[in-house]
């Protein structure tokens with residue numbers, strides 16, 4: 209599954225834990241219910257999938273040991289993960305990779321970034337150009353992002369968006 | 373981009389629009405970008421890159437519905453305020469892309485019922501030329517923010533709420549966190565203690581008043597709503613300082629986004645969450661989020677409010693002179709004019725001025741409909757007599773906010789010549805009705821024909837004056853777009869074994885004494901319903917005591933007597 213960063217495909221060096229198999233060595237992303245197993249592992253970096261029904265506070269203890277947190281969209285209309293991503297940055301001050309996965313539309317890309325997501329898993333047959341365009345549709349936002357330092361335009365709530 | 377360094381003076385147009393925020397190049401660029409995004413979405417849909425399921429919420433967030441016969445485009449009227457140029461753009465859309473009509477709605481927007489998909493982008497371009505759009509007039513996001521139709525004009529107003537409505541509009545437009553909520557989300561804001569915005573029936577209702585240090589404070593109502601579970605909103609707090617307005621709104625929406633039901637569309641509104649948690653627990657969760665926020669990032673500094681306010685044109689009121697005396701004389705000379713002034717005007721805070729309500733409810737008419745010609749006339753009148761500004765009311769009428777009292781007679785004559793001079797505001801024929809089965813894909817029954825029949829039945833103005841204030845609202849299904857629950861006399865269209873039928877509710881109010889109408893009994897056919905309403909009115913006229921409104925009599929007398937005349941006619 210291609211991974212996008214700043215509108216471009218990047219190499220994904222992480223693998224997902226396989227159900228019923230040991231985690232092994234290397235960088236691995238575990239489901240939430242295998243978090244303690246992952247934390248107990250001696251080597252390799254750790255990522256976790258945060259179910260969109262959980263509060264981000266469940267990751268508080270584990271946070272220093274996490275390099276990736278995956279927020280999930282079972283369906284693109286379910287916007288809980290936007291709030292989760294924002295809370296990971298704003299409340300937990302998480303500085304690692306926040307990755308979005310699941311059913312996501314290019315039209316949501318800018319929102320994800322402005323909530324603090326930095327990588328997005330997209331499906332293999334997706335039109336990459338649409339994602340690239342999505343990042344450039346808007347040069348202006350009409351509210352401050354709680355997690356990015358966007359530059360005010362002079363007055364009002366409007367912000368110039370950083371173009372990557 | 374040069375706008376980055378542009379000073380406010382450079383950005384300010386020569387003349388700012390009165391009563392609403394004046395766009396500059398930055399705002400216009402944003403709208404153009406939005407149109408290009410929508411064009412791209414339409415193209416991707418046509419190319420098959422977007423499924424209809426994926427396209428639907430995207431087009432809805434651009435106000436485009438697929439209705440029974442055609443696409444319907446809902447245009448946003450932020451806080452209900454329009455400029456004359458904008459009204460002419462709406463007239464043009466009515467002419468070029470619709471069948472010559474626009475329909476004003478209960479959320480202060482305007483809808484066009486006969487738009488072709490392939491014309492939509494062109495229509496959006498016409499709107500954009502007039503600094504208008506259809507963003508977030510539908511979809512599971514924060515919808516158009518409604519406000520008082522007499523904002524900035526009413527004598528009883530403590531604070532013009534439109535500046536804060538504009539702040540909320542900007543903040544909520546394509547908000548990254550709140551554009552895919554569990555369900556639609558509706559705000560209303562007022563700066564008057566007299567609730568003319570139905571604040572208590574909104575997801576969030578805000579009542580502003582001046583606070584200490586000269587900055588506004590807000591009472592925050594949450595979890596009101598109509599639809600299949602009508603509920604009066606609860607007051608979450610009474611003293612929200614202006615600087616925390618956005619922080620607190622974000623806190624509420626975050627709790628809702630995280631915990632609102634997504635498994636059942638009928639239980640997805642915030643009102644259900646507030647009920648499920650209880651007000652205290654809901655408030656606790658909001659306060660917890662609020663306390664955890666980095667509030668400095670959200671703070672609205674007075675300077676920001678003032679900067680936005682500075683982009684609102686203010687009317688330059690002329691001295692009072694003898695305007696009031698002229699009006700008094702005009703009223704003495706012309707009885708019909710006098711009757712109209714009594715019903716269709718509202719006291720203005722500036723001496724010598726008055727606000728007038730243009731009734732879009734002529735006898736037998738379709739509530740809220742305006743023709744392209746009427747829209748053009750309204751634009752002309754706004755230019756000549758009301759600083760180029762007019763407002764849409766949630767009761768589907770139009771308001772000219774600031775008319776000189778000595779010019780009122782002239783304005784009334786011009787309105788009357790165009791069939792817009794009906795003296796029935798707040799009377800029994802000032803009916804609110806949703807589009808119903810004539811247009812709406814969700815309807816069980818037609819709302820418009822029964823509204824027309826009632827309007828014709830009670831057309832006699834003498835009789836209407838005798839009956840006095842009486843609010844009838846009609847919805848074509850339980851979704852309650854016509855606010856029937858909040859009506860003194862509500863009518864709900866239902867499906868009775870494949871036949872259109874109507875239920876009557878009594879005793880609702882959308883104002884500060886907010887209450888939900890009680891269902892009187894089984895549904896009836898259209899004509900029976902009209903007859904039943906007539907009997908209800910007769911009973912009221914017999915039973916009322918000194919100056920009581922219909923609602924007062926109903927509340928005093930109780931349901932039983934009213935039920936008897938409807939179901940056991942003598």
Ligand code: HEM
Pocket residue numbers: 437439444477478479480481483555558573574575596597598599600637641806807811812813814851852853854855
């Ligand atoms: C013509 C197409 C329309 C459709 C398909 C539609 C759909 C709906 C639905 C499904 C609901 C129930 C929402 C819920 O309770 O969660 C609803 C409620 C409502 N709609 Fe509409 N509607 C339409 C037209 C209108 C119009 C013209 C207005 C006026 C602007 C309007 C205003 C409202 C209001 C005020 C409510 C009650 C909201 C509440 O519960 O607080 N709708 N509509």
Ligand code: SF4
Pocket residue numbers: 806807808809812813814815816847848849850851852853854
């Ligand atoms: S109340 Fe029902 S019939 Fe009327 S507009 Fe709303 S959804 Fe349609």
